[in-house]
Amino acid sequence: xxxxxxxxxxxxxxxxxxxxxxxxxxxxxxxxxxxxxxxxxxxxxxxxxxxxxxxxxxxxxxxxxxxxxxxxxxxxxxxxxxxxxxxxxxxxxxxxxxxxxxxxxxxxxxxxxxxxxxxx
Numbered sequence: 001x002x003x004x005x006x007x008x009x010x011x012x013x014x015x016x017x018x019x020x021x022x023x024x025x026x027x028x029x030x031x032x033x034x035x036x037x038x039x040x041x042x043x044x045x046x047x048x049x050x051x052x053x054x055x056x057x058x059x060x061x062x063x064x065x066x067x068x069x070x071x072x073x074x075x076x077x078x079x080x081x082x083x084x085x086x087x088x089x090x091x092x093x094x095x096x097x098x099x100x101x102x103x104x105x106x107x108x109x110x111x112x113x114x115x116x117x118x119x120x
Contacts, residue, residue, distance in 0.1 A: 003055060003056065003058070004056065006052075006055050007052040007053070007055040008052065008056075009052070010048050010049070010051045010055060011048070011049050011052035011053070011056075013048050013052075014044075014045045014046070014047075014048035014049035014050075014051075014052065015045070015049070017041055017044050017048060018041065018045045020041060021037055021038060021040075021041025021042060021045060022041075024037030024038075024041065025037050025038050025041075031088055032085060032088065035081055035084060035085055035088070038081070039077060039078060039081035043073065043074065043077045046070070046073050046077075047073070047074065050066050050067075050069060050070045050073075053066055054066045054067060054070075
């Protein structure tokens with residue numbers, strides 16, 4: 001009985017993390033913010049749901065397989081997200097707007113940049 005309750009808590013927490021991830025992906029407008037929300041939410045939610053399934057199934061060979069899935073996801077999800085972010089940074093056409101390294105853009109500079117883009 002207590003094992004089922006603890007497993008349900010982990011699974012429900014994982015589902016809430018998935019819902020938060022979906023909200024974050026839909027709310028943010030910049031691709032890096034969206035990817036960050038998706039990567040963090042996916043990793044934590046999967047780990048929480050899988051932990052709940054491990055607890056629910058008991059400690060047997062099936063739980064060992066689920067633990068191996070958790071370890072694989074723990075390593076592969078952040079690495080794949082990092083590679084996708086590197087691709088975005090390398091191929092971003094509006095890098096002047098997103099990554100102003102020389103100086104900070106104020107409102108006048110931003111309006112000027114948008115006007116230049118509209119003229120092209």
